[in-house]
Amino acid sequence: MAAPHQTFPLGDFTFSDGRTLPDAQIAYATYGELDEARANAIVLPTWFVGTHADHEWMIGEGDGFVLDTSRYFVVVPSMFANGLSSSPSNTPPPLDRARFPRPSIRDNVRAQHRLVTEGLGITGIELVIGGSMGAFQAFQWGLDHPELVRRIMPTGGASRCSPHCRVFLEGVKAALTADAAYAGGDYEAPPERGLRAVGRVYAGWGLSQAFYRQGLYRQMGSETVEAFLVDFWEAFFVGLDANDLLSQLDTWQRADLAATEGYDGDIERALGDIAARAVLAPGERDLYFPPEDMAWEAERMPNARLAVIPGVWGHFSDSGVDPACNEEVRRLAHELLSADAPSAGGRAPTR
DSSP: OOOOOEEEEEEEEEOTTSOEEEEEEEEEEEESOOOTTSOOEEEOOOOTTOOGGGGGGGEESSTTSSEETTTOEEEEEOOTTSSSSSOTTTOOTTSOGGGSOOOOHHHHHHHHHHIIIIITOOOOEEEEEEETHHHHHHHHHHHHOTTTBSEEEEESOOSBOOHHHHHHHHHHHHHHHTSGGGGGGOOSSOOHHHHHHHHHHHHHHHSOHHHHHTTGGGGGTOSSHHHHIIIIIIHHHHTSOHHHHHHHHHHHHTOBGGGSTTSTTOHHHHHHTOOSEEEEBOBTTOSSSOHHHHHHHHHTSTTEEEOOBOSSOGGGTTTTOOHHHHHHHHHHHHHHHHSOOOOTTOSOOOO
């Protein structure tokens, strides 16, 4: 059973689209204990439509876990629109459903920073680690808060959404909104046909060609590809709220570290201003975020290295499904945490 989550009140929170959400809140769960200096924290932002429960495979007491709660205080903050933090599905009119503000990656990190500093009194963060959309947030944390963050480990993600990834996501959105039941977001019942179609679109991207060729869907409980499409992919997306899903897709498509104020679209300068020691860990066969993209990013960061997670699991390489991938993520995180890192308040951004 997943740990219970808590909420931190943000009050009237103004998003990057200019709209203010009254009584906004960020959901979070914590694991382990803060040390006396309140500086042994690890922040693990959620990935696309994920909650803290989806990340608990990483967290536990002892070296066998990616994040050892006998040494670290782990905070898992939920992204906006994941159904626990303020979302289209839990916000009252007039900003409910498709009228919800448009959160950016930086909006999420601003809210998380308030939680961490105001709500939890944390004075130092040993590591920000995140996969997929969590990787966007890890990069943003490293750029925005060098006074707190010593290390970052983005996995299976990027510092910005590439044109190719944006095109893939357009297909996901089109599959959902083509269902007449979606009704512009004001649906009376979930647009199930559209949600099932989203699952089928995702199925061709989430895992590699080699995964299907080797029949590894059997390891996930399905005997045939069709059963995998229905029992895993369709079943997953049918359980989501369509407006929440579309909100996070929009956040993903607009993700761009270089959109940070003062950088004027200069991604190389933004990456170069991340002082934290970093490991960038893409999946070897990730179709969303190919390793060559993270290699390009690592070359432009002063304290980063690339560490490709081997195997055929594609975007699932950091998701907790495959034991060999899990062990590689654990090994890389432990190596990074044991390495010297710039002290908080190191290199100042140039913006």
